[in-house]
Amino acid sequence: MNALSPTLLDPKPAPSDKALVPFVSVETMMRLVHRVGLEAMLRDLAEAIAEAFRRWESFDKTARIPAHSAEGVIELMPTADGELYGFKYVNGHPRNMKAGLQTVTAFGLLADMHTGYPVLLSEMTLLTALRTAAMSALAARHLAPEGARVMAMIGNGAQSEFQAVAFKAICGIEEVRLHDIDPLATAKCARNLDGHGLRVVACGSAEEAILGAQVITTATADKRLATILTDNMVGAGVHINAVGGDSPGKTELARDILLRAEIFVEFPPQTRVEGEIQQLAPDHPVTELWEVLAGRKPGRTGAAQVTLFDSVGFAVEDFAALAYVLGKARETGLHDRLDLIADPDDPRDLFGMLMRAHP
Amino acid sequence: MNALSPTLLDPKPAPSDKALVPFVSVETMMRLVHRVGLEAMLRDLAEAIAEAFRRWESFDKTARIPAHSAEGVIELMPTADGELYGFKYVNGHPRNMKAGLQTVTAFGLLADMHTGYPVLLSEMTLLTALRTAAMSALAARHLAPEGARVMAMIGNGAQSEFQAVAFKAICGIEEVRLHDIDPLATAKCARNLDGHGLRVVACGSAEEAILGAQVITTATADKRLATILTDNMVGAGVHINAVGGDSPGKTELARDILLRAEIFVEFPPQTRVEGEIQQLAPDHPVTELWEVLAGRKPGRTGAAQVTLFDSVGFAVEDFAALAYVLGKARETGLHDRLDLIADPDDPRDLFGMLMRAHP
Numbered sequence: 001m002n003a004l005s006p007t008l009l010d011p012k013p014a015p016s017d018k019a020l021v022p023f024v025s026v027e028t029m030m031r032l033v034h035r036v037g038l039e040a041m042l043r044d045l046a047e048a049i050a051e052a053f054r055r056w057e058s059f060d061k062t063a064r065i066p067a068h069s070a071e072g073v074i075e076l077m078p079t080a081d082g083e084l085y086g087f088k089y090v091n092g093h094p095r096n097m098k099a100g101l102q103t104v105t106a107f108g109l110l111a112d113m114h115t116g117y118p119v120l121l122s123e124m125t126l127l128t129a130l131r132t133a134a135m136s137a138l139a140a141r142h143l144a145p146e147g148a149r150v151m152a153m154i155g156n157g158a159q160s161e162f163q164a165v166a167f168k169a170i171c172g173i174e175e176v177r178l179h180d181i182d183p184l185a186t187a188k189c190a191r192n193l194d195g196h197g198l199r200v201v202a203c204g205s206a207e208e209a210i211l212g213a214q215v216i217t218t219a220t221a222d223k224r225l226a227t228i229l230t231d232n233m234v235g236a237g238v239h240i241n242a243v244g245g246d247s248p249g250k251t252e253l254a255r256d257i258l259l260r261a262e263i264f265v266e267f268p269p270q271t272r273v274e275g276e277i278q279q280l281a282p283d284h285p286v287t288e289l290w291e292v293l294a295g296r297k298p299g300r301t302g303a304a305q306v307t308l309f310d311s312v313g314f315a316v317e318d319f320a321a322l323a324y325v326l327g328k329a330r331e332t333g334l335h336d337r338l339d340l341i342a343d344p345d346d347p348r349d350l351f352g353m354l355m356r357a358h359p
Numbered sequence: 360m361n362a363l364s365p366t367l368l369d370p371k372p373a374p375s376d377k378a379l380v381p382f383v384s385v386e387t388m389m390r391l392v393h394r395v396g397l398e399a400m401l402r403d404l405a406e407a408i409a410e411a412f413r414r415w416e417s418f419d420k421t422a423r424i425p426a427h428s429a430e431g432v433i434e435l436m437p438t439a440d441g442e443l444y445g446f447k448y449v450n451g452h453p454r455n456m457k458a459g460l461q462t463v464t465a466f467g468l469l470a471d472m473h474t475g476y477p478v479l480l481s482e483m484t485l486l487t488a489l490r491t492a493a494m495s496a497l498a499a500r501h502l503a504p505e506g507a508r509v510m511a512m513i514g515n516g517a518q519s520e521f522q523a524v525a526f527k528a529i530c531g532i533e534e535v536r537l538h539d540i541d542p543l544a545t546a547k548c549a550r551n552l553d554g555h556g557l558r559v560v561a562c563g564s565a566e567e568a569i570l571g572a573q574v575i576t577t578a579t580a581d582k583r584l585a586t587i588l589t590d591n592m593v594g595a596g597v598h599i600n601a602v603g604g605d606s607p608g609k610t611e612l613a614r615d616i617l618l619r620a621e622i623f624v625e626f627p628p629q630t631r632v633e634g635e636i637q638q639l640a641p642d643h644p645v646t647e648l649w650e651v652l653a654g655r656k657p658g659r660t661g662a663a664q665v666t667l668f669d670s671v672g673f674a675v676e677d678f679a680a681l682a683y684v685l686g687k688a689r690e691t692g693l694h695d696r697l698d699l700i701a702d703p704d705d706p707r708d709l710f711g712m713l714m715r716a717h718p
Contacts, residue, residue, distance in 0.1 A: 019385065025698035026378065030716040038713075064425060067439045069472040074444050076435055085433045089446075089468065091475020097706045101474055105700045109448065113428040115460055116450020125701035129709055157704075161710035185707055192710045194532045338697075339384035341464045342484035344517075347456045348544055349518035350488055351551045354397075357389040 005190050019343035022335045024122040024325055030335050032325070042162075045134035045142075045321055046170050052320035058082065059316050061241035063270040071095055073254035079315035085111045086319040088124055094221050102223050103158065104128065111320045120326045121338060124318065129159055131321040133166035135266075136241045136311060140171050140215060142292050143264060143307040144239040148214035149174045154206050154228055155244055156180035156189035161196075163190075163217050163243065168198050171215075175199040179209035180297030207233060208243070212299035218252045219243040231256035236304040242313050253308075255279045261306040264299075265291050266314040275310040286310070379692045379700035383684055385480040391684070391693050392485070398528035401521075404680055405494035405500075405529050411679035415649035417441065420677050422629040430454055438674035444470045445678040447483055453580050462517065462580050463487065469681045479685045480697060483677065490680040491672060492525035495600045498668040499574060501651050501658030502623060503598040507573035508533045511567050513587055514520050514579035514603055515539035515548035520555075522602065523548075524575050527557050530574075533560040538568035566592060577611045578602040580665055590615035595663040601635050602670050612667075614638045620665040623648050623658070627674040634669040645669075 024032065033041055052059070064075040072093030079086055090106035097103055106124035111117060120260055140148075151173045153160050160178070167173035176198050180186045186202050193200045203209040210216055218228045221244060231254045234240065240261065244252045253276050263286045265271040272282055289309070291297040300307050329335040344353035365413040383391065391401055411418070423434040431452030436443055456462055465483035470476060510532045512519050516601055519537070526532035535557050539545045547560050552559045562568040569575055569592055569666050577587045580603060590613045593599065599620065612635050622645045624630040632665035648668070649673075650656040659666050703712035 008362070016705060023697075026701045027698050030713055031718070051377055060426060062424070065421070065435070065437060067419060067437060067444050067472070069441065070472050072475055074439075074470060074472065075445060076424070076437060076473050078424060078435060079428060079429075081430065081431075082673075085426050086436060089470075093473075093475045095416045097476055098645075099474070100706060101476065102701065102703075102706045102709070105475060107477075107699050111450070112454075113426070113433065113447075114375075114430050115455055115458070116452045116464060117460065118435050118448075118464075118466075123699055123701065126709065126713060146412075152660060157707045158709040188705065188708055188711070192708070192714065243495075259717045296569050338382075339386050340466050340482055342461060342482065344461075346547065347459060347461045349547055349551070350461070350485065350517040352547070354392060354485060355388055355551065357386075357391050359390070 009214065014046065019339060020337035021340045022120050022326070023116045023338040024120070024329055026123045026126065026332050028336065029123050029126045029321060032328055032332065035332055036328065038165060042130060042134050042137070042166045042169045045131050045324060046138040048320040048324040049135055049317050050138055050293050051315050053290040053293040054103045054318070056294065056316070061267055062137060063273065063315070064315065065266070067160055075210050078086055079313040079319050080113060083113055084114050084319070084323065086315070086322050087320040088315065090128065091125070106221055108318055108322050110326055118342060120322060120329065121340065122322060122325055126317070127161045127321050130242065131317050132159060132313060133162035135317050136163055136217065136309065137166040137170035137241060139264060139289055139309040140167065140239055140241060143309060144171060145214050145237050145300065145303055148239065150177065150213045151175070151215040152177045152179070152209040152213035154179050154216065154218045156185040157219065157221055158190045159243060163194045163219060164193055164198055165196055167215065168196065173198070173215065175201065177201045177203050177209040177213055179206050186239045190274065199278055205266060214241045215241060217241040217243060220252055227254050228252040230254045234306060236306065238306055240306065240308045241311065242308060244249045248273055248278065251276050251279055257306070258308065261308040263287065263308045263310055265310050266291065266312060269324070271310055273311050274312045276308070277310055362649050366706060378698060378700045379696035380477045380699045381688055382693050382697040383479070383688055385482045387695065388482050388485045388695050391687055391691065394691055394693065395687065396525060401489060401493050401525045401528045404683060405497040407469065407679040407683040408490065408494055408676050409497055409652050411675050412649040412652040415653065415675070420626055420675070422626070422632065424457050434688060436674040436677060438678050439472060442472055443682065444472050445674070445680070447674065447677040447679050449483070451488065456704055460588055461682065465478055467677055467681050467686055471487040476613065476700060479681060479688065481681060481684055486680050486684065487677070488521045490676050491602065492521035493529070494524055494676050495576065495602060495668065495670060496529035498623060498648055498670070499526065501531060502666040504573050504596050504659065504662055507598065509536065509572045510574040510576055511536045511538070511568040511572035513538050513568055513575065513577045514528045515544040515613040516578065518578045518602060519531065519548045520551045522578060523552055523557060526554055526574065527555065532557070532574065534560065536560045536562050536570070537546060538565050543657070567707070574598045574600060576600040576602060579611055585611055586613050587611040588616060589613045593665060595665065597665055599665065599667045601667060603622055607632055607637065610635050611640055616665070617667065620667040622646070622669055623651065623665045624669050625671065629673060630669055630671050633671045635667070
């Protein structure tokens, strides 16, 4: 059985237009990224997310719906804005890497709320990596100290290069200082960033990586309470972009850092459970990032502040990314079409459609 | 753009096996039904659902997650048994029919809980119609009066023929008496059932349809509190299979019928909100169907009882149907494979995979 079995090549009678759902495969997503350009796409995604965050109140919001197993979690992340409905399927299985599998894979869907018909099915493993990096850089544009040019990148796994390129494209970062407990990961990250216009410095310790950095990004994958950053490592005037802590029992920062930081989050009911702030009291003050993007609350207010974006990823970001991809897929023609929805001539005649298909 | 765009025909480098998710399209599902045989597949699905219901306690259960709009609802229905995770996307848009669209469309997914990787993506518009009918007939096997041979089928839309054939294949129903407020729907249903081994009687009223029927199935689609059956229409010794009332504010039966019926439901927290029993007090006694299937509680206990299966559809049924389809798709080779999951050689090297795909 290969990818081109007869049923896909020769569907007769051909399903009607209504029955065919635009589909962006992994291969197609890669083509789309190269067609648009990586940095341009990261900037576009940041703008798409900013636009969605500015109209935050128009979205139905709910914490993601998890299914836990011993090895990891599978989550559904739905949201809707009255016109479009979107959801993402995403897993997080830290031990997958040892079996040669992705820690995080994802796909997503958009549907027309007026009919319930899907309008896009898309891979989202790549798209999640892109939108997560775009979200981080978008937040940093409002939270990092002015003139920030150096970023420490702690954790050099699958997300790290996307973060580095996004911070270059969106925040003007010029130097990234890499550290990972696995030197092979750092070497891979440095190799991949070659030619992307960044000064790349491989560092033997987290302490070395944060030397001179105005932005500290943590993106490690262990599913446990880890302390990637201790209190004495974080000086004044730094922005921390904490990407890795994103499920109950998984954090990266020492609690003391949180106590002296201005904390910005996506959706508090979700971040309180999954983010770094699961270490704090449930009423510890945080600022919702959408309020900053909508101009209702300030971002960074002083050069000496420690700011923290406690990133866990929220459905509205995926919605914005999918809506952007739908537009680009239509504009470029880069998509397939899937026979996912039954569409009998008479909508009440599903049975007749089935019977007429008798070989 | 057609269904065979170059990205699907010529994916290079070819995604690895891990990246390809088995996919059952509408076309493929129709082939599968004809390969297995319609009645055999309905019996198989009933057995698959019964097996899942007998181990009900092994499933994570949650009420479905809805997104409402003025026109209808989109729902996610997840469940998991520790080994496999499944969810269904389904919409219900009663006004769709007038626009030539399906009222209900659906697709679903199964994933390996140990890795989070999807193992099946499948159309579920047809599969939902099949499993709903199989579920109804399975319930009736335990609840209908002994020797029931005549069923009234009120509401002759997309679900009606599936119900009729399932009750023939699973419960020994020999005669179906059709009624719909739209005579064209009844004519379509009667035409479709021709040759399926049932005596089919078209009736001008619901009263006429229930004459001599031991089973009354209601499957109407209006999204409102309707009274398809009034109290005086339902005599002793009847089983009511109420399929159409399946969302808040949508019911089919007069409340007085409920008060004198033994009521059987799938998952009470969901049925209390969506089913006929939304008309009753929240503590009105009901029996969970899984307890009957597991032999813990009796089904029908007397010839004169009025029994009611207040069917709304539950995730475990979809899970069982998807698992059955996965087995059949593997056995018959009837499936395509979708490039849905990114799979770099080094799982940490998602960025490198993307960059190497540069045209």
